[in-house]
Amino acid sequence: DQQVKQNSPSLSVQEGRISILNCDYTNSMFDYFLWYKKYPAEGPTFLISISSIKDKNEDGRFTVFLNKSAKHLSLHIVPSQPGDSAVYFCAASGSGTYKYIFGTGTRLKVLA
């Protein structure tokens, strides 16, 4: 049973526009969420995180929104740049476990 789901395998966005990547989870015990970016032939790179006590966290062009009642989080990238083209994974964990459950990833392509 997939506890963390990324239902869109791929997404294409025009340069300069907003990219919205979505993630759903089923386990209400998850209280920490992260987004990672992965380029080919490299390991995933941490991007941004959010604790369940917040509903929004911003870091430059990246914002993560958390809707606990819907068990849904999203990553917004504004403005999107060609260098943002990568696979994005969301991950979730319970308090202090460091046992992260990852989604299947969404491949973002930003068109110049």
Added chain:
Amino acid sequence: EAQVTQNPRYLITVTGKKLTVTCSQNMNHEYMSWYRQDPGLGLRQIYYSMNVEVTDKGDVPEGYKVSRKEKRNFPLILESPSPNQTSLYFCASTDGTTSNYGYTFGSGTRLTVV
């Protein structure tokens, strides 16, 4: 440079031949983990370690062993590899004390078992 180093990057082996993938981190992190990435399945945790001599199973531990004798090293051992262990493997570490708790990942080991 702070990093997680895995070796080898690529490995082709035959069924049943024991192999070890090494992982080392230079950040004095307590927590380390192994993941495998497969198409359509994302990243799945194999084993993790919370400190020296403390390890626990992740979601897909069957066919794998780990050890944590030193803080910096966390090797992944396949005693008798099988073709279904053909995958891309990542080692990762975190100190667990930063505000983001994010793992730092190695560059990956692509393993093919024939």
